[in-house]
Amino acid sequence: MNADTIAAHNFEHHLQHNPYPGRGLVIGRSSVDETWLIIYWIMGRSANSRNRQFIAEGSTLRTEPVDAALVDDPSLIIYEAMLALPFLYLVSNGDQTRTIYEALKTGGSFDGALARREREPDAPHYTPRISGMLDLRRSPGAVTLNILKANPLDPTNTDRFTYRPATPIPGFGFGLTTYQGEGNPLPSFSGDPLLLPCTGSAEAVLDTYWNALNEDNRISLAVKQISAQDGTSKILLRNRFTA
Template sequence: MDAATIALNNFEIHLQKNPYPGRGLVVGRSAVEDAWLIVYWIMGRSASSRNRQFVIEGSTLRTEPIDSSKMEDPSLLIYEAMLELPNVYLVSNGDQTRTIADLLQAGSSFDSALATREREPDAPNYTPRISAMLELQPSPAITLSILKANPFNPDLTDRFAYRPATPAPGFGVGLTTYQGDGNPLPSFHGDPLLLPLQGSQEYVLEAYWHALNVENLVSLAVKQISNVDGSSHIMVRNRYSA
């Protein structure tokens, strides 16, 4: 089976036909520009989870409440989802984005930064923390991580790191928090997914927006990063807004 078929199958099974993949990220290469793309989305079943939107501040993407008076517990819902350092681009589904950025600036590593964190403390789901780093220098490299509750003792965290080969233009590698809907929600399992990134930045945003479950999708963003000078641009779409 070729890469295009695998990517489309993953897109259909894990995203289009999956009512609740939860939060998700994809990092890969544009098919039409000399650029990289980072896709990130959030989903929500509760009123509090849906009371959010993406906000762009320069090169940073963050979540913010639409109505602060209705935000029950912001600790796992409000965070910086995308941050940049020189030649380094970060994305995650929680405040570990800031942990990674701060420790990288202090001279530590991606793995060491995440060694200080655990899966989310939201029993009984114990939502995985998914994170990714794109480095452009000295040569492009992608690192992904998922921190999950141990299936036999959820007080413990299983840690998985992946360093896939650079994907071909038009493809990316991704993780989601959940395998599907359920109670409790089943954590994502297996290797990162090969997924399509065909078309322009706007096309990719539209493709993922229309693929994800309309009832549960909250916000989606696509960051495009120039492979020439490292400059970036973020596009977002919010289902709910003030």
């Protein structure tokens, strides 16, 4: 199969026809201009998970309660999802975004930062932590992805996987989600990062991914558009629930 067929198959089976892939991220390149795209979304089934929305402030994307009075436990649902350093762009599904940011800021590494973190402590699901970094310090740019997930034999231990795929060609990206689909407990994502489409402008990609996610479970989705020339960025977002 060629890249178009593989990406379309992954998109259809893992996102479009999957009621609960959970949170997800994709780092790729637009098919229509010289920009990189970082896609991040959240889904939720519980009242606590659904009581949140995305807020964009400059190059930072964070989650925020829709109604602060209804927050049960903020520890795993309120965090900075996207942060940036000069020509380095981070995305994750938890407060490890800040861990990576602080490590890089002081001369540390992506891998070193995540070596200090574990999968989420939300038994029995033990939700994976998924993280990504786009490095534009050298052309054409490099993608790094990581997943921390519970060891299947002993979920108190964390299995650690870092991926450094070749730079995607325009129109494609690589992605991770927290889950394979529905289940009890929810099954962790399995396998290598998915090749996924990044067809069209940032606005078109936002629409494509939002429309693909399960209508009952999707909460918020954001696309950060990043210039490959000077590193400037902007964030487009969509929230299901608003105050």
